[in-house]
Amino acid sequence: MSSSLSVSAPRRLSRRLAALTAVLVLLAGTVLASLAVGARAIDPAEVWRALTGGPASPEAIATVVGLRLPRTVAGLLVGLCLGLAGAVIQGLTRNPLADPGILGVNAGAAFFVAIAVGVFHIMSPAAYVWFAFAGALAATGAVFLIGSWGSMGSSPARLVLAGMAFGAVLAGVTSIIRLSNRQAFNAMVAWEIGSLSNTTWPVVAGVAPLALVGCLAAAIVARPLGALALGDDLAQALGSRLAVTRLVGVLAITLTAGAATALAGPIGFVGLMAPHVARWLIGPDQPWIMALTAGLAPTVVLAADIAGRVLTPPGELPAATLTAFVGAPVLIGLARRRQARGL
Amino acid sequence: MSRAARRRAALNLTLALIGLLGAVLALGLGDYPLTPAQVVEALVGSDSGFARTVVVEWRAPRVMVALAFGAALATSGALFQSLTRNPLGSPDVIGLSTGSYTGALVAMAWAGSGRLATTSGAIVGGLATAVLVYVLAHRDGVQGFRLIVVGIGVTAMLHAFNLFLLARLREETAMTAAIWGAGSIGLIGWDRALPALAVLAALTPLTVAAAPALRQLELGDDAAGGHGLRVEPARLAILALGAALTAVVTASAGPIAFIALAAPQIAQRLTRSPGTPLLASALLGGLGLLAADLAAQFVLPMAVPTGAVTVVLGGAYLVDLMIREARSDKTAR
Amino acid sequence: MEPLQRLSAQAVTLAYGRRLVAQELTAAIPHGGFTVIVGPNACGKSTLLRALARLLSPRAGQVLLDGRSIANQPTKAVARQIGLLPQTSIAPPGIAVEDLVARGRYPHQSLLQRSPERDRAAVVEAMAATGVSDLAEQAVDELSGGQRQRVWIAMALAQDTDIILLDEPTTFLDIAHQVEVLELLTSLNRRGKTVVAVLHDLNQAARYASHLIVMATGRVVTTGAPSEVMTEALVSQVFGLPCLVLPDPVTGSPLVVPRRAERTD
Numbered sequence A: 001m002s003s004s005l006s007v008s009a010p011r012r013l014s015r016r017l018a019a020l021t022a023v024l025v026l027l028a029g030t031v032l033a034s035l036a037v038g039a040r041a042i043d044p045a046e047v048w049r050a051l052t053g054g055p056a057s058p059e060a061i062a063t064v065v066g067l068r069l070p071r072t073v074a075g076l077l078v079g080l081c082l083g084l085a086g087a088v089i090q091g092l093t094r095n096p097l098a099d100p101g102i103l104g105v106n107a108g109a110a111f112f113v114a115i116a117v118g119v120f121h122i123m124s125p126a127a128y129v130w131f132a133f134a135g136a137l138a139a140t141g142a143v144f145l146i147g148s149w150g151s152m153g154s155s156p157a158r159l160v161l162a163g164m165a166f167g168a169v170l171a172g173v174t175s176i177i178r179l180s181n182r183q184a185f186n187a188m189v190a191w192e193i194g195s196l197s198n199t200t201w202p203v204v205a206g207v208a209p210l211a212l213v214g215c216l217a218a219a220i221v222a223r224p225l226g227a228l229a230l231g232d233d234l235a236q237a238l239g240s241r242l243a244v245t246r247l248v249g250v251l252a253i254t255l256t257a258g259a260a261t262a263l264a265g266p267i268g269f270v271g272l273m274a275p276h277v278a279r280w281l282i283g284p285d286q287p288w289i290m291a292l293t294a295g296l297a298p299t300v301v302l303a304a305d306i307a308g309r310v311l312t313p314p315g316e317l318p319a320a321t322l323t324a325f326v327g328a329p330v331l332i333g334l335a336r337r338r339q340a341r342g343l
Numbered sequence B: 001m002s003r004a005a006r007r008r009a010a011l012n013l014t015l016a017l018i019g020l021l022g023a024v025l026a027l028g029l030g031d032y033p034l035t036p037a038q039v040v041e042a043l044v045g046s047d048s049g050f051a052r053t054v055v056v057e058w059r060a061p062r063v064m065v066a067l068a069f070g071a072a073l074a075t076s077g078a079l080f081q082s083l084t085r086n087p088l089g090s091p092d093v094i095g096l097s098t099g100s101y102t103g104a105l106v107a108m109a110w111a112g113s114g115r116l117a118t119t120s121g122a123i124v125g126g127l128a129t130a131v132l133v134y135v136l137a138h139r140d141g142v143q144g145f146r147l148i149v150v151g152i153g154v155t156a157m158l159h160a161f162n163l164f165l166l167a168r169l170r171e172e173t174a175m176t177a178a179i180w181g182a183g184s185i186g187l188i189g190w191d192r193a194l195p196a197l198a199v200l201a202a203l204t205p206l207t208v209a210a211a212p213a214l215r216q217l218e219l220g221d222d223a224a225g226g227h228g229l230r231v232e233p234a235r236l237a238i239l240a241l242g243a244a245l246t247a248v249v250t251a252s253a254g255p256i257a258f259i260a261l262a263a264p265q266i267a268q269r270l271t272r273s274p275g276t277p278l279l280a281s282a283l284l285g286g287l288g289l290l291a292a293d294l295a296a297q298f299v300l301p302m303a304v305p306t307g308a309v310t311v312v313l314g315g316a317y318l319v320d321l322m323i324r325e326a327r328s329d330k331t332a333r
Numbered sequence C: 001m002e003p004l005q006r007l008s009a010q011a012v013t014l015a016y017g018r019r020l021v022a023q024e025l026t027a028a029i030p031h032g033g034f035t036v037i038v039g040p041n042a043c044g045k046s047t048l049l050r051a052l053a054r055l056l057s058p059r060a061g062q063v064l065l066d067g068r069s070i071a072n073q074p075t076k077a078v079a080r081q082i083g084l085l086p087q088t089s090i091a092p093p094g095i096a097v098e099d100l101v102a103r104g105r106y107p108h109q110s111l112l113q114r115s116p117e118r119d120r121a122a123v124v125e126a127m128a129a130t131g132v133s134d135l136a137e138q139a140v141d142e143l144s145g146g147q148r149q150r151v152w153i154a155m156a157l158a159q160d161t162d163i164i165l166l167d168e169p170t171t172f173l174d175i176a177h178q179v180e181v182l183e184l185l186t187s188l189n190r191r192g193k194t195v196v197a198v199l200h201d202l203n204q205a206a207r208y209a210s211h212l213i214v215m216a217t218g219r220v221v222t223t224g225a226p227s228e229v230m231t232e233a234l235v236s237q238v239f240g241l242p243c244l245v246l247p248d249p250v251t252g253s254p255l256v257v258p259r260r261a262e263r264t265d
Helices: A002-006 A009-036 A044-052 A058-093 A105-118 A125-148 A156-179 A182-192 A201-228 A232-237 A242-264 A270-282 A286-311 A319-337 B003-028 B036-044 B050-084 B096-111 B115-137 B144-168 B171-182 B190-217 B221-226 B231-253 B259-271 B278-299 B306-332 C045-052 C075-079 C097-108 C116-129 C145-158 C175-190 C202-208 C232-239
Strands: C005-016 C019-030 C034-038 C060-065 C082-085 C163-167 C194-198 C211-216 C219-224 C243-247 C254-258
Touching: A009 A044, A009 A058, A009 A270, A009 A286, A044 A058, A058 A201, A058 A242, A058 A270, A058 A286, A105 A125, A105 A156, A105 A182, A105 A242, A125 A156, A125 A182, A125 A201, A125 A242, A125 B306, A156 A182, A156 B171, A156 B259, A156 B306, A182 B144, A182 B171, A201 A232, A201 A242, A201 A286, A232 A242, A270 A286, A270 A319, A286 A319, A319 B115, A319 B144, B003 B036, B003 B050, B003 B259, B003 B278, B036 B050, B050 B144, B050 B190, B050 B231, B050 B259, B050 B278, B096 B115, B096 B144, B096 B171, B096 B231, B115 B144, B115 B231, B144 B171, B190 B221, B190 B231, B190 B278, B190 C097, B221 B231, B221 C082, B259 B278, B259 B306, B278 B306, C005 C045, C005 C194, C019 C045, C019 C060, C019 C194, C019 C211, C019 C219, C034 C045, C034 C175, C034 C202, C045 C163, C045 C194, C075 C082, C075 C097, C082 C145, C097 C116, C097 C145, C116 C145, C116 C175, C145 C163, C145 C175, C175 C194, C175 C202, C202 C254, C211 C232, C219 C232, C232 C243
Parallel strands: C034 C194, C034 C211, C082 C163, C163 C194
Antiparallel strands: C005 C019, C005 C060, C211 C219, C243 C254
């Protein structure tokens, strides 16, 4: 924080641009690796030929275009959505701990998936997506409604408490459903683990438009959220429209978090971690944080997915396991390093 | 004592009475129903008939365990929340229950699903997690917010690891593990209840002794230090106490979620008490777990782990309280 | 002649983590006086106060109370001698004034030994002395800033100590409430308490203090009675502020009137 005062504006800008460029380069590298690495490694030149329709072996084309491309695109989308959702939630609740999971998104999605399996006996993962999406939307909406009911507006602590409470109710009912129904149990274990391994084009294509609308909404509220960080009163004095900011922010969160959870199951930590790392790299400036998060978060998700493919052959580790194992130490390190304060 | 303090005392008394009545009622419920009078007769009378066996041997352990475990979890939650000044500072949020689950899962995966292995795995897991969180959060003393962030980080790792293990276990073991993981007090007889109850009884005077220090810490570290409290040792002792309370319960019954988070919050709202009220939290926790267990046994159509019910009931009640609080705010305006 | 002193810092080195705040600092608190510590921001005033109250252990040197190092005395025993009003304290939400003041009795209570009557009497007296008796049943968070500060002082008084340390007790108060708090401290001082306060306002310091400790960058620049210490040269040296020092038209104590600041940054 003090560094942003002492560093003069042009130097700060060049530092931020450098950080953003570095992150984007890293992301590009990760995307390439995601296409090349797996049970069958394909060298980057062959990947390029397969993608651009050049002379590549049919297996390479099948693997890269048929399997790894949708998976990579899904990873990009999931990361982008989770990161932005986290940044918007943290800005909106002024709570550095806020994470899509805390607002009940995962619990809502899991609840609807459990209902799909346990009550409607739907067994196709492609259909779970829409249940998960609807569940995430419903839960986030409900949490914001409960949390911001009354005169206090959505005070950060209230919102988080509402998210915990409502999320717990849904998680409880979910666990009752899954424990009383073996089919639901197995399906839930597979879904809940948070992995990109089963993504297919139709699923990605179906969710992508909503995800992108969510990202757009997040981009729109980036600047107003920066004002909101100063407190409601000051934000209003600076001319920001609180109600509109909140509404668009909530829309952004529900769409992005819902899309990400629908695509990959509950992947924790990316939404919590990426904005923290971004803030640490470039200081407290909401639009910049969100720009950097948009590059960092997909990198993390893809890196976790890639690592999961190669760490324990022949099996795969789910991305969520790895994001937790990478993200948690980063968060703990940040908490130890900085004078983390208040909620 | 101020008027507010007298009001709180009256409320605590009421809660205790409700708990007592609830216990008598619960002892009468079941396949062999008894009236409250019969229950009291079976408890205090000299008659050693079937009713006595039903009440004392079959139902009493479960009721006692519900009350005591609920109270212990809620107290643990109140201690942690008060120290961290944050409802998210609850032991279940900062990873103690998750750590116990990890310990139990590891024990089930490698040492079979025997009760001793599971119990010791859970105790070791829970306490190890507490130590880990404390050490990682320690830097010139432990500060509430840092403890929570570190706890959430550790919880996330353990949770991911648990899911990973669960997916690798054989289906039968996985289901058993998941049932344990949801938390249940249904299968506890006197043989298992007594050791846990004894440990909890031993921890009770320590909790009472810790209360004044807790009230000081609520004023901020400097004020507490100025009043002569040795801040950091006191905090460590209180955290250790809270961790022990949770670990004992979790080892015997599995992670019973949400009592630790919800009971202190509900208690604070009911009593309008400054800070986190220990006694009211404990009473409400006991009541809550008893109610949840009764619901799990007699209201729901299928057998359901108690922990799943506590989550639903506690969460729903907290949501309801928050909505009503918001409404009364609106009208007050 | 040196005034009688009970509390003093002897060549203390104070630090937070790796950040050194003061080195070999020596300062004595005259017994029965109203000592005010002044100095620019971040010069170590609050740190010194925290060390005197045993909240911060010196890296080197020691804080003496009645000739004995406070580090070797039980914390509660020290807290029965020295009371502290920290810069930031937290009122548990919804707590009643009376209950908050009563928490100042902590050093006098132990598990085995309690005397509710004495606690009660101390609380009543502390509330009366600070004029908050009428607010006893009210919630602290509903009070005005001035009232709340008096409640915090009441809590420190309930501690029933001979020495009371206050870290910026007038911050966030309007001018009338500032004067009210300082008059209250003066009257406590007249009734025999040794008062030590960190203040920002030089004129208030000069008017109310019987003894000034002037600090800059972790060391004591000078000490003594305000009329001797507070000079144009000193203010210019310590604060980098050119000024006139006139006699206060009301009390005759030194009155610092800044000239136009010639800051370069």
